[in-house]
Amino acid sequence: MAERTTEQGPAELGNVVALRDVSVRRFTTDQVILDGVDWTVRPGEHWALLGANGAGKTTLLRLLGALMHPTTGTVEVLGGRLGRIDVRELRARLGHVTSAQRVPQDLSAHTVVLTGHSGTVQPLWKTYDDEVRQRAHELLAELGIKELAERPYGVCSGGQRARVLIARALMAEPALLLLDEPFNALDLPSREDLVEAMHRLAEGRPRLATVTVTHHLEELSPAVSHALLLREGRILARGPVAEVLTGPWLTACFGRPIAVNRHEGRWWAYSAPRG
Template identity: 40%
Template sequence: MEYIIEMNHISWVRDGKSVLKDINWKVSKGENWALLGLNGSGKTTLLNMLNGYIWPTQGDISVLGHRFGEVDIRELRRSIGWVSSSLQEKLYGNDKAEDLVVSGKYASIGLYDKPTEEDYARAKQLMEHLRCSHLTNRTYQTCSQGEKQKLLIARALMGSPKLLILDEAANGLDFISKESLLDSIDELSKQPDAPHLLYVTHHTEEILPIFSKTLLIRRGEVVASGPTKEVLESNSLTDFFEMPVQVFWNQDRAWLSRK
């Protein structure tokens, strides 16, 4: 079987410290996964590795069926969309929303190529799907945090990625903005040409039913991996968080409280 992500005995050591330790993880075609981990768990390191920005100290990794060491990483990155808060800091605040979205096709910060009418038509379509078409002609800096996140997702989709990584996409959003963003992600997953989704978070309630599998990572090690409803249960998460917690399921989402 060809996997979307395949990690076999992956470790990464920096300055003598093991940041990732013997990671084994397989994502099959048709699956959307959530990656749950606290700050400092190794999530960012793992994402940098998926994008080929760092190389494993030990182990083998394949993404979209291409084994690292046997593929041009720069070409592979064209098939991977990565939405993260760190990208927001690099963008130009005066760019218009639609120009920012179109720039995703060219993987550039700012728009230097001459886009086609088809590019803008696709950008408009993506913005409509993500419920942010009303931002047309608005500058990026005047958008709310939730609106910016939707624009970044639309930007990532301009390149028609096969894998879309949403790295703490709802971080810093108020309840209404968060739910609006999650609704848009849910709708995106149902599009016929939707990419495989990897949703990275440290909040269980953000893990939508579309994410049928979940990986728990703590201190650089996989704690649990498998069907979301089996992984996000009280005993497992009590062990994961190292404190007594209770899981309450509402609308197929896991909400936590302390015991």
Template identity: 50%
Template sequence: MIGPVVAVSGVDVVRGGRFLLRDISLEVSAGEHWALLGPNGAGKSTLLHILGAFGHPTHGTVDVLGARLGRVDMRELRTHIGHVDPRHRLDLPLPVHDVVLTGLTNTPELDHRRTYTRAEHERADDLLAILGMADRRELRWTTMSQGERGRTLVARALMAQPSLLLLDEPATGLDLAAREQLLAGIDQLRSQVADLASILVTHHLEDLPTSTSHALLLRDGRSVVQGPVADSLTSTTITECFAHPVELRRTDGRWSATSPGQRGPN
């Protein structure tokens, strides 16, 4: 697409007389992969909710995929946005492959009025393979582990070939191996879909994929810093954002954070 994938300008969100977001501006271009970081209550989910076309700002403007919120059919816009929400509601024992296919309509179940093409079935299998789920076709949603669900939801979000992928704490609850597989899968997807833009919310720097290119740090609804990771992800910015002394390191593309003076005997 021409122009930014996301353009946020002067956004406030006020609920019950309280500013949940204050004067947020942000521009995300195709091919950029943003981390949205901040302590509990900073406003991360509130911002992602709006970018996912689930809500409107109180003041300011938000354009997503070239559409101005408030002037478009939000439901239609949502079908062009891949949204990975760990609170995805599904109570049916759907096979993993079918869960991925529901991403085409962004519905909880398969749309039985619709025919799913052979290419769509193949795409579901390809996405599951990228996310390390190729050998788990017999799994059903109701008995899947949290890690299996997390990876399935990323594949589901990508079925409709969105230009924007929103990931809300995708690594929460995953064991070490599942997290590493998920992050490797996200890195692989990002390299395969050149124009994809994404925004990933997390509290944990260890949960950032190596392909993360930019970061927005929020505190009390305000932007502390934003921009390319070389400038925005430093010990100083993270210390300020979390109001806690933090030493940040980057090794082989991955970040880790510790409090100074709390390292062990080695």
């Protein structure tokens, strides 16, 4: 099946992300992880990144987070090209959330958010003035968890932890927020709380761009505007969600019949009967 794309022309000034003919190869095994990826993310766009395990989603997110370089092609993030910019400075301007982040369990939720200002695991108290501390409280409120400010991170639920980590990532005022399976292992109420929080975040920050890696369409908030489907390291489809999150495209992506439905901005998918 031919690749589907609805993107326009070459990258223009002001793109949040611009990937051109990007490939990643594992030198030890000569395995191609990503192959010929072209992709643009613009301010205010909210992308869902989907594909089967091993499709290249994590590698693609690592490129956007300046955690690795491509083997070939160009990766530009927030106006800086990997290989020509100090990646430490670039990472400080990105928000990156993953459940694998190391967080001391005894820190309060407010302190965890504060560490986003210094970009450290442990708090650097001398760097947090009253304005910074107040901002951390405001971000907890924005994510709907202001009552957790003094609660130890280790006793927060999975959904609460996810929202604390997002608040932490927002301390840097990023233009791009990367979310690597933020819904992992959440129960239904926690998932819905996080979906609502992401929707409010998108509405309140019209210039913020997000990229969310997920395995389940049910985890997408109504704010998600675009989707990219990866299959075996290549882009299968990309563009507005209504054109990409369809039964035929997801069937091609996952290799089995998939039916897709949408109601009031929310999606769900299931494996349709074969034959």
